[in-house]
Amino acid sequence: MLKKITAISLALTLTACANTDALDANITSLTNKVDALSAQVADLEAQQQASAADVQAAKSAAEQAASDAKAANERIDNVVASYKK
Template sequence: MLKKITAISLALTLTACANTDALDANISSLSNKVDALSAQVADLETQQQSAAADAKAVKAAAMQASADAKAANERIDNVVASYKK
């Protein structure tokens, strides 16, 4: 019985040692994939910040155009009112 347990323990030890290279390769592969995804996330964050800044600029331009149009309409209304008098 003791010989069987020793033989099984030896076989498991040899199997575990043989798998460390494969495990290291898998870990390295996964680390590379995580690094690539991290780079993609950083790039997407930069693009999102740029898009948000562009949207903010467009909103400000639209608000300014609206204010300018309102002022122009008031001037036109004043010109039309002066002709009626």
């Protein structure tokens, strides 16, 4: 019985060692995929930051336009009020 257990243990040990190359290939493949995904995430983060900056610029321009329109309307109201009899 002890000989059978020893033989099975030896066979499993040799089998585990034989799969090291395949395991290394799988790890390399997964590492490459993780690196590619990391690059994509970094690119998306850069695009998101650029979009956020564009949105902020558009918001500032819209606020400035609204302020200018309000000031223009007030000037027109003052001109119209001065011509009333």
